[in-house]
Amino acid sequence: MTTVLAPVAGAVIGLAAVPDPVFSQAMVGPGTAIDPVRRPVEAVAPISGTIVKLHPHAYVVVGDDGKGVLVHLGIDTVRLKGEGFRLLAAEGDRVRAGQPVVAWDPAAVEAGGRSPVCPVVALDAPADAVGKIAEGGVDAGDALFEWS
Amino acid sequence: MAERTVSVASEVGLHARPAATFVQTAAKAPFDVTIAKAGGAPVSAKSILSVLALDVRQGESIVISAEGEGAEELLDELAKIASAP
Numbered sequence: 001m002t003t004v005l006a007p008v009a010g011a012v013i014g015l016a017a018v019p020d021p022v023f024s025q026a027m028v029g030p031g032t033a034i035d036p037v038r039r040p041v042e043a044v045a046p047i048s049g050t051i052v053k054l055h056p057h058a059y060v061v062v063g064d065d066g067k068g069v070l071v072h073l074g075i076d077t078v079r080l081k082g083e084g085f086r087l088l089a090a091e092g093d094r095v096r097a098g099q100p101v102v103a104w105d106p107a108a109v110e111a112g113g114r115s116p117v118c119p120v121v122a123l124d125a126p127a128d129a130v131g132k133i134a135e136g137g138v139d140a141g142d143a144l145f146e147w148s
Numbered sequence: 149m150a151e152r153t154v155s156v157a158s159e160v161g162l163h164a165r166p167a168a169t170f171v172q173t174a175a176k177a178p179f180d181v182t183i184a185k186a187g188g189a190p191v192s193a194k195s196i197l198s199v200l201a202l203d204v205r206q207g208e209s210i211v212i213s214a215e216g217e218g219a220e221e222l223l224d225e226l227a228k229i230a231s232a233p
Contacts (some may be wrong), residue, residue: 020164025170028196051202068197078160123197140231 002063002147005097007043007071008106008118010036014133015119016120020075023119028070030130031121032145034138038107038116042088042100044140045069046071046120051093051101055083059101068123071073075103075115096134099143122147149180152227153186153211162230164205170229171196179216181226186211193226 006012011034018024018033045051050064057077062068073085086103089095106116122130125147134148158166159224174181182190184225186209191198193212204210212226 015220022168024167027165027172053203060197062197068201070200078163123200124195 001048002065002067004031004046004097004120004122004144005044005067005146006034006044006140006142006144007107007120007132008034008036008041009139010034010118010135011137012144013117015121017073018117018119019115023072023121026127028119029121029123029125031119032133033117033119034144035117035143038110040103040105041140043071043099043102043104043118045059045095045097045099045101046144048095048097050144051089051091051095051119054087054091054101056080056082056087056102067125069118070119070120070121070123071101072121073102073105073116074109075117077109080109080112080114120144149215150214150223151211152223154227154231155209156204156206156233157231159206159233161206161208162199162202162210166229166232167199170226171199173225173229174222175212177216177218177222178194179189179214179219181212181214181222183208183210184213192210
């Protein structure tokens with residue numbers, strides 16, 4: 001059982017509300033999404049483990065048990081090519097759950113015409129492996145869902 | 149062993165939609181399917197974690213391999229996904 005933490009503060013809206021079918025249809029995997037607070041924030045690691053992939057707009061942390069969690073900061077933000085995102089860790093780093101990984105500003109992403117919604121996805125997990133999804137508001141580092 | 153070498157054409161590389169579609173298609177096969185960067189170590193093409201970690205960018209070549217009944221058809225389908233702009 002892995003407890004996956006909220007990478008950012010905001011409202012838990014569920015994957016179905018993400019304005020990108022890749023996430024809303026759970027094509028990448030099960031999980032949920034957060035509509036983040038509109039102020040500069042530090043997105044944190046959702047689990048303890050190794051950062052196997054770190055893009056400015058998205059990162060994957062893999063725990064020692066092999067479970068990988070994807071955090072995507074905003075939708076279609078790959079096209080920003082890193083502008084407005086500052087890396088606070090490096091690919092290959094070991095991180096603790098809750099440790100800052102990327103600094104960014106959801107309000108700036110929104111002002112640029114993109115959704116700042118953050119999908120948090122359990123990779124390679126069957127749909128029924130994700131449960132106890134938080135409801136309402138969360139702070140960064142709060143329990144977001146459990147991965148059995 | 150059937151094999152295809154294709155250049156990834158999507159602007160975002162093999163991420164997001166192309167990656168998810170690629171993995172979903174590979175996962176339908178009853179046999180192992182692997183993906184590697186040219187000259188690199190192969191990883192499971194059925195794992196979204198493995199494919200995202202492989203981090204294939206636009207213009208990079210990948211080698212996809214499989215062995216079994218229907219492997220040729222599956223690889224054709226995967227090659228089409230990977231080479232789609």
